[in-house]
Amino acid sequence: MADHNDDHREVDEVSGVQTTGHEWDEIKELDNPMPRWWLYTFYATVIWGVAYTVAMPSWPLISEAFGGVMGYSSRTEVTEAIAGHKAAQSVYTDRIAEMGVDDIAADDELMQFAQAGGAAIFRTWCAQCHGAGAAGGIGYPNLNDDDWLWGGTRQAIYDTIAHGVRWDEDPDTRFSEMPAFGVDGLLEKEQVAEVVEYVYGLTHDDADPALADPGAVVFADNCVSCHGEDAGGMQDLGAPSLTDRIWLYGGDREALTQTVTYSRRGVMPSWVQRLGEADVKQVALYVHSLGGGETE
Template sequence: MAGHKEIDAVTGTETTGHVWDGDLKELNKPLPRWWLYVLYACIVWAIGYWIAFPAWPFLDGYTRGVIGYSQRNEVAKDLAAAKESQATYLAAIAERTPAEIEKDSSLMEFALRGGGAQFANNCAPCHGRGAQGFKGYPNLNDDDWLWGGTLEEIEQTIRNGIRSGHSDSHESAMPRFGIDQVLTTAQISDAATFVLSLSGTPGDAAAVERGKAIFDEQCAACHGPEGKGMREMGAPNLTDGIWLFGGTKADIEETIRTGRGGVMPAWDGKLDPVTIKMLAIYVHALGGGK
């Protein structure tokens, strides 16, 4: 009945008058006042936020808010401040050679951090995040450098690339002995057996002897008579057991047959000179640079 108050006998609390399943009654227990005050304060805060800050989207934009706040502008300010704080270091790196930078501990630390970040962004997809390399992509932690491992040589390689089409790119071309039918399949097999013997892998003595004759005639001009390579030709050392495209007999046969010929892009024009210099310092510091 309207206006009639019913008190629950067990709890002593007034009921709302709602009943379920015949005898299950709902107690009238309103929210605590403090909770309601917090709710009202949040509503007031939300209305104030809508007025003060960008909030409501439209088809052609959004409300700007009375204070004109823009998170994009804040980020731009932070970036500008970061660039300003780095300007002194970047200018010093631009003026000095990599060898001079290595002698300055603060500059060296800055260059290593900057070079590491750039390596992760630009080089890690091919060389790996740890610069460990993959098949066809050299390991930059060891001391096996086709085109030189000094700071200056590494910087030149990064800047100009390898077989990249850049005017100052490192260029070398191993003949495609199989594709161009310079050697037969049997001769390629013998040559691979001999090449493996140079790094201590035993093979059939007769095949090694035949392979040596082929090597002396076709390969020694670039790799040297002892197979230790020639840096000016971009010809790798075949005696150290480090193989860019794999060191199994099948891998070496494929290298002889096709010539391989990987390409490294030239970063000149894609990255600024200071960034290239920091990359060279970082790569050199990995442990394999000379």
């Protein structure tokens, strides 16, 4: 049946082609047919699209996606590529896994490989807490300076990364625990204020002697066993020095009061089971090379 609306559509005087009836800013749209080449191309793309979804992984099903008749998997392809790269690197990683970190550092070729690999491992697994530049943050140590809770030698850094800090699943984890002097009732509120003022005065000039002087006595009675008589800290116990201006949780009175009252108990995972010996040694050597590593 003919479309009677066609009888009422205007015919363009110049081209003689009937218009569609659409007009914008006095510009009328001509009802020209689509070019054959365009139609054939469009049909071909439709056929290609349908064939592609049959050949390749595509349609979502109830429990999994349709795998495609060709059985292609980009995940398998990537896995195979990674395995190939690891196989090529094994000439280095196998030796790294077997050698001590100091021996690796003495081998220029291995050390160059380890530092490059360690940097990549650090950005993947460690930067989330310590930052891309390893500068740390509140509760996460800066790995660029020479202030180390558990030691900054290559072996000490390796042990910390391999076994973690207060990671209960690893029997060799680094472990220390500061008492919550305030909430556990080990110190009175006044004593907390006194010892906080004493510690604050170790790195600040505006401490109140009326609080700091009795705070020195509180410190001697409760804190020297871990932090030392000179408050310089003890790496064997993971106790920080209180005499510098490097603070893991902050060194103002409020932060110190929180620390003494409630304690701190940061946790670092044990990485050796997850990453393996070679990767842990590489990242340990990378961290040691950042500038604050200890030689002895």
